[in-house]
Amino acid sequence: AQTVTQSQPEMSVQEAETVTLSCTYDTSESDYYLFWYKQPPSRQMILVIRQEAYKQQNATENRFSVNFQKAAKSFSLKISDSQLGDAAMYFCAHGGSQGNLIFGKGTKLSVKP
């Protein structure tokens, strides 16, 4: 069974600085995707970025990028130039052959002005 672990329950970053959120996973599948979702106080789940497991190039979406280490089963999210609106819960998720997502417990990110 797939598992996703986020070891940082809470993180804090100064506005305009960079922060990295950690995620490790375990899977027996060879073809899968990894995702980072953001959940602001509104509770809406918003897709931030996704990574295809067979692609070596790390995904990037504007200020968000990932460091995908397939052999180590590690998938960290880097947020550059942090903004107040980035404050939220961030969930790492594994998407496999079944189609459903397996989520980590989440990391609560605070952004200090």
Next chain:
Amino acid sequence: DSGVTQTPKHLITATGQRVTLRCSPRSGDLSVYWYQQSLDQGLQFLIQYYNGEERAKGNILERFSAQQFPDLHSELNLSSLELGDSALYFCASSRVGSDPYNEQFFGPGTRLTVL
């Protein structure tokens, strides 16, 4: 706005009762997923339907059931409710059913409170 709608937004009920949560997927999406978000269990996958048929099951209790109708909307039925069933229930939809590249669009959730 993801295009996925869920009703009701909030639901308050008593232990032992039964409730129905409703989800309408994005136009064109055939797959519907139900997730439960609680403080102690986090975000857990419950069940998936694809084009009217059950596709995958996760940590769904026997007291819970779901179905997807011909118009592709889905309902999650929760019965014999317990205090521990209090949670935020999300519905998500995607274009296809079993594909790792599976961008799921989440609805706003239904907040269930069992008293």
